Amino acid sequence: LAFQVKGPGIGLLGFSLGADICLSMASYLKNISATVSINGSGFSGNKPIQYKQTCIPPLNHDFRRLKVAFSGLLDIVDIRNDVIGRHENPSMIPIEKAQGPILFIVGQDDHNWRSELYAQIASERLQAHGKEKPQILSYPGTGHNIEPPYFPLCPASVHKLLNKPIMWGGEPRAHARAQEDSWKQILTFFCKHLGGTQNIASPKL
Template sequence: PGPFPGVIDIYGVGGGLLEYRASLLAGHGFATLALAFYDFEDLPKDYSNLHLDYFEESMYYMLHHPQVKGPGIGLLGISLGADICLSMASFLKNVSATVSINGSGTSGNRTIHYKQTSIPPLGHDLRRSQVTFSGLLDIVDIRNDLVGGHENPSMIPIERAEGPILFIVGQDDHNWRSDLYAQTASERLQAHGKEKPQIISYPGTGHYIEPPYFPMCPASLHKLVNKTVIWGGEFRAHAKAQVDAWQQILSFFSRHLGGTQNRVSPKL
């Protein structure tokens, strides 16, 4: 019986609805909403801009759900989903804790809108991509430089966030340089008088840090470039990182959302 601490779970540029991570969180005592934002049912088939009004509606839904205890919500996102979560934490109220898994802390390739505020896209140049020895594409350097560092206008204003932020970083991320972005986000917070955030970096770990014992995804189709790209990671190191990162995420949410971390007894 609830109510339970609430979490909104968002995936990345692949679109659609992915529920397995939300299901696992639910098994640990969190009322979790797996939130699709494009290419699912009546949602748009692609995204040209990101409007936070849609995500604000999901916050309202969770905060008023009888099984969610509040007073705040946790956010969990990976890749583009992480940047959406960081944007939500920056502009929306009642976000108590945010976990960014290999996010960039920037607007990336699309403008982020909320009411009268717009964050311009950082942009990229596909000419900076490289073809690996296996014939797959490496896009780690296609993004434009963060000119001006943490004051770049494409940076998400995370200093506005009310709750703490946990950055989970794969040091061998080949989607973009997550370690650099996390450090830049940390510099931005401290420059605005905020505490240094918790950053957990994993050597030999690629972009798709999934829950424990999920197979590592070394490469797959990337919708942005419409080609197969490498995600980085060494199998053993990546697998170990997934086990540890999951425990770190559960502990972080339990600490800041008031969860008990009591797990539902398995049926098998």
């Protein structure tokens, strides 16, 4: 794999909470030319997001909505408080302030939170503020942990917040295909918006 970009713009790539950090950076910092959000939420989750004098309140969660799967793993997809007001919710990151385009990558079988719904709400917000409709890549049978190609599926692990094993979702074949396709899409997106050149060699294992 050979991948080059040239300034002065910066590209950001984040996953889950890291994606929300990237969206926050793109919203408040200069020279962010392109951002990729992999299964991010676009909301301030468990803690407020603070930048200078700005404070975005958290959505918070309700553990009474925890579910236990047949496997015994916890399913936390519903524990976040309802997204009242959708794109006008005060807990949403002001992504309309981002200078560059945003690519949303979501797994339809994400059991951490409702990534596909959040990407749709983000699209609503951008368009409500006169921005172009963003690109959303939505993958069926794909869970929360969308990693680079050939990383094995992680269907469950211990969640730091709960200190208990939870399910992340994903069907092995579909998830693997999504990781391979999304990686190509990410490279294409960054090359287009950061002015680089792309040369993808055939992978060798």
